Structures are given as C-alpha cells and as structure tokens.
Amino acid sequence: MDKKYGVYICTGCGIGDALDIKSLSDVAEEEGLSCQSHPFLCGKEGVELLKKDIAEKGVNTLMLAACSRRVNYDVFRFDGCIVDRINLREGVVWSHPRPEFPALTEEEKEDEDNFDRVQMMAEDYLRMGMAKTEKIKLPEPYVLENFTKKILVLGGGVTGMTSAIDAAKAGYEVTIVEKQAQLGGNVANWRQQLPVSAPYENLIPTVVADKIAAVEADGNISVKLETEVARIAGEPGNFTVTMKKPGEKIEFDVPFPLPEEMKLDEAGKELDVEAQHAKYLEYNEGRKDILQLDPDGEKFGAVILAAGWRPYQPEEGEFAHLGLGQVPDVVTNYEFEEIASKGKIVRPSDGKEAKSVVFIQSPGQGDDSDFAYTGAVTSMVALKQAKYVCNDYDDGKAYIFYQHMRTPGLSEGFYKSIQQTPGIFMTKGEVTGVSKNGSSLAIEAADTLLGDNIQVNVDMVVLATGMVPVTVDSPVINLAYRQGPGFRDNDIFDGYADSNFICFPYETQRTGIYAAGAIRRSMTVDESIEDATGAALKAIQCIESSNRGVAVHPRSGDMTFPDFFFQRCTQCKRCTEECPFGALDDDEKGTPKPNPTRCRRCGTCMGACPERIIGFADYNVDSIGSMVKSVQVPSEDDFDEPPFRILGLVCENDALPALDIAALNKLSYSADVRLIPVRCLGSVNVIWIKDALSQGMDGVFLLGCKHGDDYQCHFVKGSELASIRMKKIGDALASLALEEERVAQFEVAIDEYDKLPKIINDFVEMVEDLGPNPFKGF
C-alpha cells in the first residue's frame, strides 16, 4: 500500500487554547506532510472533512492529533486506512493544565533559552506518531486453510450436557466425551439437589434426567461414553483430537515435556539440545511427537472443559480430631449423600436410624477456614442434607456448626427456608471434639452463638469436605503442546482450570479451551448450569473469531498476528517457552511453529526475541523503536538548562486507561515524560530501552499490571516476564556506566489512577537527582 499521509489537529476540548497550533502544524509540514486543524474533529463536519480527504485526495494514513484512542474509536474508524491517534487531549493538555505549566509570554519567547514544556510534549507526540505510521502496515487476517466449527465437550455431567445443549441450540455440532458408561456425572447419584429456579426454596429432584433427555433428543449432539481424550493437537478452529478407552495406552497418548531434573547430566550441568532431545524421546517412548497429527483424529473447532470434580480424599488421620476414620458414624458429606440416595438416613455402624446428625463445616483447631475445595457449596450441601434428616424423621434433629454460612445470591432464599425447619439448628462455632458416648456420639463445640461451650449427643456426624477439580490429578485436556499437556502453573489456582476468573471467566491459559462448572471452582448445580452457558458462548466466540482470522480475547477482533522472519531465527526457543498461552510449538531443532489461532496477540514473543524477528503489522520492534528515536532530546547545545527526557512504556490494558482517568480528573504529572502505549509489558523488547538511553534519554520506566500469584496481567505472564528482563538489563546498564535506577517498572491497577502522578513524578525526581544521561548530545 502506498501511503498518503494526512495530519489533522483537533483544537477542541481545550487543545487549541493550551497549545500553539501553528508551531505544531509546522512540525508536520517540515516533514512535507499536509496538516489541517479543525475545531471539532469528532463532530459531523470534522468527520466529513476526513472522509472527503480520503475520498478525494486519496489520504489513507491518518494521524489524528486529538483525544485518546480509547474514545471516539468508532467515529474515527475508516476502512482500508491506517488511523493513528495522537493523544493531545488526555496525554498533554488535560494532564498538564496551563495554570500549572504556564505558556511562555511574548517576552520570554524572545530569549532562546526559554522553552515551553507542554508545547514540546505535544510536538514530540506528533513526531512519534509520524515515525510510527511510517513503519506500520494495514493488518490482514490470518485465515486457516482447514476449519471446523464442531465443539468438543469434555465431561457428560450437568455442566457438560448443558454446554452441549446450549451450543447445539445455537446451531453447532457438539460431541460429548464421557469417561463413565452413562451420562450424569456426580449429580446422578444424589437423592435430591438444590433449587435452580425462583423462589429458590425447596429441594428438587436432580436435573440429570431432563438433561439426558434433552441431549438425546438433539440431533446436533453426539455422545461418546467410556471414552477419554488421548490428545488434542493443533489449534482453535482446527484441533485434531484422538480419543481412546479410559486407561488404554496408545501411540497418540500425549507426550510430556522432560522434567527439569532430567535436563541435567550427572554433574548437574544442563545437557545440550541434542542430548535433551534424546532423553525426551526416551522419556516418551511409544508416543508420537506432538507435531505428528493423528490421521484418524476427529476435527474440532473449540473445546469446553467440563470434567468436573471428585470428592476430597482425606489423608490417613487428617481429621482424626473429628473422629473421621476413628468412629464409623463419622462420614463425609459425599458418603452421607450415598447413604441418603439409598433410602432413609441410617448409621453406617449398625444400620440404625440416624435421627440426629451434626454437620461440621470447618476442621477447626484454631483455624476458622472451611474444609479445602469447598467455596460456598458445602454450606448449601449441609443445609440440603440437614433437610434430609428432618424429612426422613418427624422428630429428626440436624445441627450445623459453621464458621461461615455461605449462601450467595438468590440461594439466600434456600437458607431462609431451611432455617424455618423446626428441627434444624445452626450456630457459628468451632467443633472441639467428637467422641463416642455410649451408643451415640458426643460433639463438643466452643464459641457458639449460644454463649457457652456446648455439647450435643447425636447419632451421626458429617464433615463438609470439598470438591476437588479433576485437573488436580491429571492434565485431562492432554494438549499436544510443546509447553505440556495441561495448564501451566495451575497450582496457583489450587489446581482449578482457570486463568483469572474475575476478569475473564471460562477462559483458560489455552485459547480455544473453555472451562465450566466445578473444574473452575466449587459450584452448585445451579451455578454450573449458568457457567456451562457462559463457556458455550465463549467457545462459539472462539470459533466465530478464529474463522475470520481475528483474535478471540482479550484483544477481541485484533486482525494482526505475530509474523516471524525465520531466516534469522537462532532456535533459542525463548518465544516457545515464554508464550503465556503455549501458542508456539518447536520442532526437534528448536524452530518455532506458530499456531496463530492459539495466539492472543500480546506480543510476549516479540519482547522475548533477542534477534527481534517477531512483529505485528501495526506493532513491531521497528515501529516502537522509531517512536523512541523520534523524541527530541534537548542537550546543553540547545538550552542552558535542558529539560530531562524520560520514556514511559505503558501497558494499554490497565495503566493507559488509568492515565486517561487521571487526566479526566485533571491530575497532572511531569511534562518531561514521553509515554508510548504497549500491548503488554511482556511485549517490551529491551532494545527500545537501549535505544532510549543511547540517544540521551535520562530514564525509562515501565507501567503495567501486578504480577505474582495474584497477578492482574491480562496476558498472565507479561508483566512478570518484563520484570525478569528489567533485572537483566540492569547488568547491561552497569557495564555502560549508567545507573541501574534509570530503568524501573511500576505496577498499577486500573482503579489506582490517583496514584499515577506520584509514581511518575517520584521517578522523574529520582532521575533528576542522578543527573542527566552522560550520553546526551552524542
């Protein structure tokens, strides 16, 4: 595409009042670009002006020096044109109000040593925009050659069946794979279940029968019982899935990556690539490599993971203080449900009627947390099972000792209705002992609502143990990905299949795999049903994005994808290893094989690549590098006291919106910083920092999301990887005799806009104390 540039400066929203528009236009015109200003660019006339230029003058690369790119993006969308937004409003004028940063008076202008920081800032941003647009291309989507819209559902419980039914209703072909010989999962074995509709008051028969009937009646759904997935290879839109009988060993069982300790020789030194590969082949003998596709494999477009949970297995003696394993009439809630499903509640020890039962919600011993893997569900289950006791026996008594009674949302209605049962007694409190007392059990509890240490004598005790997601035991999804068959670092979620369930429910760390139900967190049937619908929609979103060659999430609709210049690849594997989503597989030599529909376009690979051979059409090492280089760094040749120049690389997910909010609130920060939005801190290539410092900028800071176990990074690993790279750059700076402190990384959440000015100003001040960059002016 032959670019025809056009620069348009909006003078509305206070821009024209604060800036010298004539001088600003000169910056563009000096480069030979046409530049126009308009008082109201996003208004009807302004947009008409742009459209007219596009149609009549053939302008196809527009630089709009106006407001933040986060607003009016729909107004300024012109198909077939590159549109760059130069943020004068939030980035310059609103965040640097004139009363605080006064313009030069006519008198001051006469002295060449005076300068206007805000005007300089606006002019730099315009230069950066011009540099960027020169280096970027109009993106074209990556379209898969083979594409299927079929959806695979792992797990035939309530969640899996609901997902399948919903996806099928939306017109997609669905296959359910279930390990057991029948559908229904855990719920099939229950006596009754919690309510799933208003008024959320009464127990109901389980929904399993209805769900099975709906699955069987739907022509779009096929069911494979006693089947599990040996491997899922390929990428969204084109997964190749090999299935097998549970427990069977086949050649398309997924290979596992070599464990860390096996990568070392006897002396503890890391083996070379060939030796590691030999070991890897030995380790996975009898299994085909991940890149070898099963010719008989079935094709799927997206996967819904609804493999569910298993009951928590207490370790030997784990709850001995509550009598579990010591007294036969102490059982878990799972075992209690088994008893209840067979008939009236009876004691396991002697088969006698259990007319009084204690339900214990927390293991106690000074800790008030509930049993592991419980969430809110075990509170609800205790209420349900307590009701069984009173339903079975008119004189039945059920006691619930809890530290937390969790009945979220509308299930409060269920709590209220259970509470009304005369024979159900609830109290907060810690159970301190369970012992045999003749033919009954004596339960002692402290810190109860009754104000005393109390004792009750009952027939049976039930412990509210939790629901363990099956991903704790095995990868389940068995992905033929180089990074391994399961979800990476899943232990930070206690084994739950999730990436960040508050911001991105259903999404996992693997694009195209959507988790729902108890594999995501402990859930009731009601919640699982809702979850199943969400995951089905997400799977559909994935298919309907991948087929157009655009990103699924969180950069929904992004048409770009990472492009590799393979001739210069040194097979260092860094991109393969660092990709947070396992999008890259490498061959035995270490050459990466991209899988664009797995990719979320964060650019972590681009940040990782030491050869800088990875880039996107509109975002690459060169485009950002050119922006950095276009910043004017004044030296003593220009002014007696030249201002400092500090580069800020700002994550556009949370930090950039926070900066806009700060500007909206008229919070100001130093006018000596130049900010460049980046897709994720993970995409920051250290060459940009080196470029900045070598051209005399005095400091560089990165502004991004929190990392660590409670990370807020939208791409899971990006900000963490950036922090590792920043540590390494410190050594390089030291060798250049530059202070390590000149490069820093800050964490900010989207709601912490009020903290931003201080973060930036403190850094600027610190750099000023260090003094100017000695490379300035070279």
Next chain:
Amino acid sequence: MADKYLVEPDVGFIKEIGEYGGDSLKKCFQCATCSVACPISPDNKPFPRKEMIAASWGLKDKLVGNGDVWLCHNCGDCSTLCPRGAKPGDVLSAIRMYAISHYAGFPALGKIVNDPKKLPVLFAIPAVLFLVLGLIFKIFGIHWLNFSPERVIEHGDTVGHIAHHAFFHTWLVDLIFVPTSIFVVAIFALGLKRMIADMHANALLEGKTDKENIDPKGFVQSLIKILPTIMKHSKFSECGENTERATPHMMVLFGFIGLAFVTGFFFIVLYGIGIHGPYDALVWLPVKVIAIVSGIALIIGSFLMFKNRKAKAADQMSTYRDWFLIGLVFALGATGMLSYLTRLADAAFLTYLIYYIHLMCVFVLFISLPFSKLAHLVYRTTAMAYNEYAGRK
C-alpha cells in the same frame, strides 16, 4: 457459668411457641438489632437476642423460667426493626403464654380457657353452676335463687325497686366466688413459688444477679419500689412504637383497681355493717361514682385496645388469647354498666338477664385469671420486682 452446656433441643416446644403466635422465631439470624433497638432492655445480658437464639434452638429450660421474657412490654420496636421479620416481640409474647400455662398447672382447665372451641363450655360453667346450686338450695328450702324476684321497699317507697340480690342472693354469689378466688390465689401462689425459684436459678446461670439467695424482706421492698413504675406505666412510654398503648392499658388497669376497691368496700358494708344494696342513697354516691367511672374506663380502654390491635395487625400478631381478654374486659364493663342502667330504667326482665350474664363474665374472669393473658398482672409484676431485687443494670 457451667463449663459445658448439654444442648437438648425440644422440637415440640418450638412448634408450640409457633402455635402461640411465635412462628417467626426460626427466621432470626442473630444480628442483635432487637437488643439494640429495645428501649427497656438492660445493658447487662440484654434481651431479646439471647431469647431468640434459645427459642430457635428449642431450649425450653432457658426460656420458661427466664424473668427477662416478662420485662418485655411487647411494644414491638424490635419486631419493626428486625431485618428478617423474626418478630422477637411476638416470640417473647408466645413464650410468656407458654410460661403462664406452665406455672398455672391444671392443663385441662387451661385448655378450656385458651381454646376458642371451648369458649361456650367456659361460659356454660358459671351459667349452669348458678342455676344448679340455686335449685339445690331451693330443694332444702333456701331461696337464694328467685325467678320472680320481689321488689325491695325502702324509705317508705311504696312501689319498691329492683334489687339484683333478690334474683341471685349475695350468699349464693359469694358462696361461689369466695372459693373460686381462694382457688385462683392458691394457683398463683404455687405458680409464683416455682417461678421465682426458676427465675433466680436462671439469673444465677446467666450472671444476671449478684444475689445468691432470695431474701423475702428485700424482695418485698423491691416490689414496693417498682409499684410506681407500674402505676405510671413508665416502661410503656419508653417504647418507640405503640406509645399510644399506655393510655388504654392504664384505663383498664385502673378500672380494675377501682372496681376491686368498690367490691371490697361493699363487701365490708354488706357483711360488716349488714346494709344490703342497692346503694342508691346519697351517702354512697362517692363510691358509686368510682364504680361508674371504673366501668366506663374498662369499656373505653378495652375498645381502644381492640382498635389498636386491629390497626397493628401487620406488625404484631394477635392470637385468640389477646382477643379473648379484650373481649372479656369489654363484656365485663358493658354488662355491668347495662345491668345498672336497666335497673334504674326499671326494666326488670332485661336487667336480671344482663346481671346473669355479668355474673358469668365475672366468674370467667376469675377462673381464667391464672391461665389467660391476664396472669401477666402477677408474673410481670413479680419479674420486675425480681429484676429490681437482682440489682441488674
């Protein structure tokens, strides 16, 4: 306080409290808004939260002998502010009803008083008793029951006038009422003995008192000390909701006191001095005025109570026990007043009939006293006296 309290919930008790109008008790989630809202709850071990917990756990032993349930004046502040609709006011009221039955004993008689289906039986007892006893005496030649009563001639009045004692002789009336009164007093005495012992044991257990034993002298002193509070209805006026309740309650209470005084006065006049009624002579006028005013107070007071309860139907439950008592008080006042007026109007048949009904009402009042809601007169007074004695803040 006991080291460990063996909890033995009584599901039957919970159900019974529900039947007495406390069916909301299980809704409590122990937020303690009620105890904070209550204007008359003491700072030390405040009610009604602890009572609500005990009630929802069916802990009869912590409630029946608990004096705090009587300190409550059922103003309804707690019920209005309860975020869960647990209506602590109604629950305490139901517990009081349970306690009344518990301490009165004679469950068969209690059932007659408190079961709406037995209301005809309750009134049939005096109706039959008066007639049967009167007829039995007639057989022995004692005419204390006359179906064509003679007119009484006094002060040279030639026509003579109606006298109720010519119909039912005072001997017959008192032959029935005096033993009935003794029976009622005995029931209360036995009930109070158990109640005070229970109340003290409960106070010791819950740390509501610093006294180890009950010293009768101190107790009586406390009783005297709280009498002005009761008379002035000061506890009533502390309540936020239902302040208008104080006036009708006061009217009824003073109505009863007035009538008790008049009854006692003429009892002495009759049996001490030997002067028979009707006491229409000018010399009795001051006492007559007290009687008339008291009767009017009963009528108006009970009517206002009826109106208030009707208006409050949404916030405060009203059971048969409440309506029974209000109805009885109204009937008592109305029949008394009407039998007086009809006598003055010289309507012989009407006045004798109404007098007969009036006697039935009085008898029902007496006999139901230990079993009906009216027993609160005795129990609440005792509980307030005990609370004063216990030195609770």
